[in-house]
Amino acid sequence: MADEALFEFLHMEVVSYLFKTADEEKCIPILENMGYRVGHSLAERFTKDSSRFKDELDIMKFICKDFWTSVYKKQVDNLRTNHQGVYVLQDNRCRVLTQISASKQYLEAAPNYLAFPCGLIRGALANLGISCIVTAEVQNMPACKFQIMIQRSQ
Amino acid sequence: MADEALFEFLHMEVVSYLFKTADEEKCIPILENMGYRVGHSLAERFTKDSSRFKDELDIMKFICKDFWTSVYKKQVDNLRTNHQGVYVLQDNRCRVLTQISASKQYLEAAPNYLAFPCGLIRGALANLGISCIVTAEVQNMPACKFQIMIQRSQ
Incomplete structure (x- = not known):
């Protein structure tokens, strides 16, 4: 319990500090980069004693189960793919959103809190050899869909 | 294990971001404030079901044991007081410092990583009704002494 609170409170402070001090359009990239x-570092640590992954889907399952559980104390609820390089991870109770009021007026604040998790996924996948673009979409708080578009080298 | 890494990595990113972007003399107050x-929020959460503290020393023991264990996975190693409003908490393996090389050349970077923990202590104590100034001193990495000076209302 305490750990989660510690990370979550620090994350909220960082978001709030950035939006107070940096140019608004720079905040999202800064958070995504953090x-x-x-x-990247977490994936390195989590996988140092594990066996090789079979394929891309195997890596996605690792992200949805082990990685998500370590970071957010729950698994991703649903993983879908179009088998053409797009994966959608659905989290029905995204931890970063459960801290914000679900009322519509706060819906526009949601992306500020999703930039860090998007970067987290992209960094972990980069460490495991997958280059991708990650975006997040909120439908009904606190549910969230992360879309991962794999970038194949030409 | 994972939680600690998550918090520590985020903390290191925040420190590194601030020292890259903000004026150097402002970084420490910003981190202390975070x-x-x-x-403040953590102490609120940790104590919501606990009984009242007997006195100031009882609160300090709570910080050294429960609070420190929740945040840094270990107790403070030594607590001393001059019984005149000064407390010294010694942590022989301060977690934020164990991530930095112990070689002398990095000693000057240590305060950058201690501003957040200093603020953490000050915020927790403020929530418990104690107003104070907290400073940190590093002697031999990764050992650290936090000095708490209680501010009595005149």
């Missing part, structure tokens, strides 16, 4: 570096 | 707000 998430990337943290996700 | 720590204050996080510590």
